[in-house]
Amino acid sequence: DIQMTQSxxxxxxxxxxxxxxxxxxxxxxxxxxxxxQQKPGKAPxxxxxxxxxxxxxxxxxxxxxxxxxxxxxxxxxxxxEDFATYYCQQxxxxxxxxxxxxxxxx
Amino acid sequence: xxxxxxxxxxxKKPGExxxxxxxxxxxNFPYYWVAWVRQxxxxxxxxxxxxxxxxxxxxxxxxxxxxxxxxxxxxxxTVYLQWSSLKASDTAMYYCARGKARxxxxxxxxxxxxxxxxxxxxx
Numbered sequence: 001d002i003q004m005t006q007s008x009x010x011x012x013x014x015x016x017x018x019x020x021x022x023x024x025x026x027x028x029x030x031x032x033x034x035x036x037q038q039k040p041g042k043a044p045x046x047x048x049x050x051x052x053x054x055x056x057x058x059x060x061x062x063x064x065x066x067x068x069x070x071x072x073x074x075x076x077x078x079x080x081e082d083f084a085t086y087y088c089q090q091x092x093x094x095x096x097x098x099x100x101x102x103x104x105x106x
Numbered sequence: 107x108x109x110x111x112x113x114x115x116x117x118k119k120p121g122e123x124x125x126x127x128x129x130x131x132x133x134n135f136p137y138y139w140v141a142w143v144r145q146x147x148x149x150x151x152x153x154x155x156x157x158x159x160x161x162x163x164x165x166x167x168x169x170x171x172x173x174x175x176x177x178x179x180x181x182x183x184t185v186y187l188q189w190s191s192l193k194a195s196d197t198a199m200y201y202c203a204r205g206k207a208r209x210x211x212x213x214x215x216x217x218x219x220x221x222x223x224x225x226x227x228x229x
Contacts, residue, residue, distance in 0.1 A: 001168075032208055034215040036151075043201055043219035044151060055217070087150055091213045094167065095141070095153040 002026050002090050006098035012106040013078050021073045021101045023088035028068045032092040035064055035073045038100075039084045048073065078103070108132040110140075110202050110220035117226045118192050125188040126223045128202030135183040136160035139205030139214050142176060142187045145222075146198045156205060156212045157185060165212050192227045199224050 003026040013019050023033065031051045036044035046055055048064040051071055061076045075082055083105055088098040113127045128140065142154045156165045159178040166176075178185045185202055199222045205214030 032213065043203075043222055044216070045219075046215060046217050049206070049215050049217075089151075089215060091208060091215050094156075094165070094213055095215075097150040097152065099150045 002029070002093055002096050004088055004090055004096050004098040006086075006088055006101050008101060009099065010102045010104060012104050014106045015078055015080055017078045017106075019075045019078055019103060021086055021088075021103075023066075023071045023073070023098050025069045025071075025090055025092075027092075029071075029090050029092040031067050032090060033064075033066070033071050034089045034091065035062075036087045036089060036097075037082075037084045038087065044087060075103075108204060108218040110204060110218055112200075112202060112220040112223045115224040115226070117228070119229055120194055120227055121191050122227075123188070123190050124192055124225065125186050126200060126225070128185045128187075128220050130183045130185070130204070133204070136180055139207055139212050140178070140185045141203045141205050141214065141216060142174075142185075143201045143203055143216070144198045145201065151201070155187070156214065158212070159185070163212075192225075194227050194229075196225060197227045 005024045033051045035048040038044040052064045063074050085100045085102045109131045111129045136159045141156045143151045145151045154170045155176045157176045175188045202220040203216035204218040206217045207214045
C-alpha cells in the first residue's frame with residue numbers, strides 16, 4: 001500500500017498568514033493527489049484534485065502544487081473559516097489518506 | 107444537486123450484526139463508484155471498500171476483506187455496508203462518498219460525501 005505522510009501535524013497561524021502543508025508519498029503518484037478540508041463534526045470536503053486543480057466554488061486563496069512524491073497545499077491568506085483539519089489523499093492506487101494537519105488559531 | 111444521505115447512528119453489542127445505508131440522489135447512480143470510508147476518533151479517513159453499482163463490481167481494502175460486505179440496490183439508489191459480527195474496534199464514524207475515478211479499476215477521489223453514521227459497539 002502507498003503510505004502518505006503529512007507535515008506538520010499541527011500548524012498554529014493567524015488570520016492573514018500564508019500557510020503551507022506538505023504531503024509526501026512512499027512512491028510516485030504521477031500527480032494523482034487530492035486535498036480535503038474537514039471541520040469538526042462534518043464530512044471531508046474535496047478542495048483540490050490532480051494535485052493542482054481547484055474544485056469549483058473553492059476560494060482562489062487555496063492552491064496545490066507538486067508531482068511525483070512531494071506535494072503542497074498553500075493557503076495564501078488564512079481566513080477565519082479556514083481553521084480546520086486538512087488531509088491529502090493519493091488515488092494512484094486505490095486510495096490512502098494522510099494523517100491530517102490541524103490548522104489552529106495562534 | 108448530488109446528495110448522499112446515510113442512516114442514523116447505531117449502538118450495538120459485540121457479536122451483533124449491522125447494516126447501514128447510503129441513499130444517493132442527483133446523479134446517474136449506476137455509473138459512479140461509491141466508497142465506504144472509516145474515520146476513527148482523531149484519525150484520518152481510511153478507505154474500506156468501493157462498489158460500482160452498474161455491475162456490482164466490488165473492491166475491498168485488504169484489511170477489511172472478510173470483515174465487512176458491501177452491496178448496492180439500483181432500484182432505490184442505495185448502497186449498504188454490513189457487518190455479521192461487530193467488534194468493539196469497529197466503533198467509528200463511517201462515511202459513504204461518491205468516487206470520481208481516474209481509471210476503470212476504482213482509483214478515486216471523493217467529490218461528494220454523506221453526513222456520516224456513527225457506529226458504537228460496546229458491551
